[in-house]
Amino acid sequence: MNPLEIIPVAHERLRTVRRQHFIGGRFASTSSTEAISVTNPATGQSLGTIPNGTSADVDAAVAAARSALPDWSRRTPGARAETLFAVADVVDANAGLLAAVESINVGKPLAAAAEEIAVVSDCLRFMAGAARSAQTPAAGQYLPGLLSCIKREPVGVIGAVTPWNFPLMMAAWKIAPILAAGNTLVLKPSQLTPLSVLLLLEMTADVLPPGLLNVVLGRGSQIGDALSKHPGIDMMALTGSLASGRAVARQAADGIKRVHLELGGKAPLLVFPDADLDALVETLVATGYTNAGQDCGAATRVVCHRDVHDTVVEKLVAGAESLVMGDPGADDRVQLGPVISAAHRNRIAAMVEQACSDGAKIATGGEIPDRSGFFYPATVLTDVAAGTQMARDEVFGPVISVETFTDESEGIAKANDVDYGLAASVWTADQRRALRIVDQLDFGTVWANTHLAFATEMPWAGFGQSGYGRDNSTYALEDYTRTKHVLLPMDGTAD
Known part of the structure; x- marks a missing residue:
């Protein structure tokens, strides 16, 4: 197919894509009456509207994520991996359409968008496998009569905010390690470029267990704020501007939430x-x-x-x-x-x-x-x-x-x-x-002697005002887990 032939197909598909929040495994309506216009930046023409969510929508999404957490966190890494592999299969089967939607919504050349969709699939597949080989210090008798070992556990319900420049790829960099580690997720994509995420949700609604991945649409100043402050959110993850990072860190501080920030750069x-x-x-x-x-x-x-x-x-x-x-x-x-x-x-x-x-x-x-x-x-x-x-x-x-x-x-x-x-x-x-x-x-x-060469196996992380927290690699999995030190009596007594 000529590269441009997929563009009208994508436009036609975008006419029917659901422009709603995705909560508990289904698209959900909202009480909000405010709509946000989504624009094709190459033409200035509207691609339709999405709702600007409310705190009630965030409450519903967090409740769905908390409800799904016990079952998902208890599944073996292998069982979780099968779900991520299934999502990656959907991405691969629809790579051309997803790339065309990114091209339309962000305004980037189709070839560049296609490279990003390949990274989405690779990230899902890598994290699916990496979760099955998570490493901890060797178990041993570090205190007399007691065997010490480390358990890696999911943090819980993660709130994530992703940017508009690489909408689906940045979402995957959060979704894949968060779910692979056994957490559940409430995601807020950019209000400027939400269309590829919504399309993927339609495609994977029967693949993802209900409540595992929830999406609330709207402006960061409202939805990001509500997620950061929400008592049902255990950790916040954001890729975005320095100002957004500061806001999320400040709002998460009252709840002593862990924060994962990937911010700007000046390379x-x-x-x-x-x-x-x-x-x-x-x-x-x-x-x-x-x-x-x-x-x-x-x-x-x-x-x-x-x-x-x-x-x-x-x-x-x-x-x-x-x-x-x-x-x-x-x-x-x-x-x-x-x-x-x-x-x-x-x-x-x-x-x-x-x-x-x-x-x-x-x-x-x-x-x-x-x-x-x-x-x-x-x-x-x-x-x-x-x-x-x-x-x-x-x-x-x-x-x-x-x-x-x-x-x-x-x-x-x-x-x-x-x-x-x-x-x-x-x-x-x-x-x-x-x-x-x-x-x-x-x-x-x-x-x-090169620049912007990436490998999913290696971390993407910054120093200084570029934030903290690692995307990609097994380090990302570590960011979305917590360690529990377990001590067991060596002689069978409980002394």
Whole structure:
């Protein structure tokens, strides 16, 4: 099938998808009278509405999750794995349709969305298997006459809030380890991009036991707030902005809830003169502009040695200007889609304007195009001064900034001069230098001569204001479990 042939199929399917909360294994109505419009960012046209949920909806979802918890938590890891494998099978069988829905709702190229759906399935399958091989310290007689062992138990009912930039993939990064570990879940997807999650719920309603996965639609300021404060929620997990993370942590504090936060980033690419500049720029274009730069690990901040600055900028400008910008649903050549909303586009434009006021120069892009949809061009900024907003704050758009350094220590200092600590990369042909610098970059993931390379087996986690808590890997499973120390008498007595 031609890639664009699936788009009208997806539009037709979206006309019938249920726009309701999913509670206790079924779609449920709400007492709320407020509707939230969901928009195709490439055209500005409405994709319909969803309800803005209420605290009563949250109460119902939490009650359903608590009701399902005893049975689910007592199932063996193998039995839980079978359910996750069944969900993964549904994802695989409908991968094209799910990717098309993501493309329409987020505005990203269909090929990029298809890569994410493959990650959804892989995450479900990995966590299903990993839960069956959870590790603990060796049982042993650490006190005289007593055998100690560790039990890993589910935390309980988890509240999760996921973002709009990778709707189904970010939901899977929460759903898979949370359920695999024996917990139940109340999920709030972004009100901007809920459609792929709703479609998957329709497809898996007969696969998931009732109450296992509950979804409440609505704004984060209301539903996220209600989940964070709810006495029936044992832990909160969020992928989102720094402001959202602070709000969830603050609201969860009164209940002494555990909190899992994956927040923003400002990823530097530290470039030395001996780097493969063609590979660098190819990676910059692919990982800085895909999904219109709306990625917390996006390659949008180049910290470049002065000797190769001009060459890097020249190649980067050519790469940015070669991108085809437009509606991914209308042209399969499109490589740069829109940003998520008019408000977000205006925020990006304001940051570029401020950067210019701070002394930066626009090498290409930097102007909102006169067209429908929420587009912003692939932009390159040079002469970005250390310490300015553009050097330190997350743009979350298709804007790559370039700073310079003269020696290794200055480059490392500039790369680390951010409050975020999510991801970074170093570019050099000198492997000793690469290893030396990796140790000095204060980020949760550091690549050498590549960027945004992921493996489900490895953790995605940040330092500093990028949050705490690990997505992917067995570390994610650990985050959603608690340990119980069990001591048994060695001689059969109870003394």
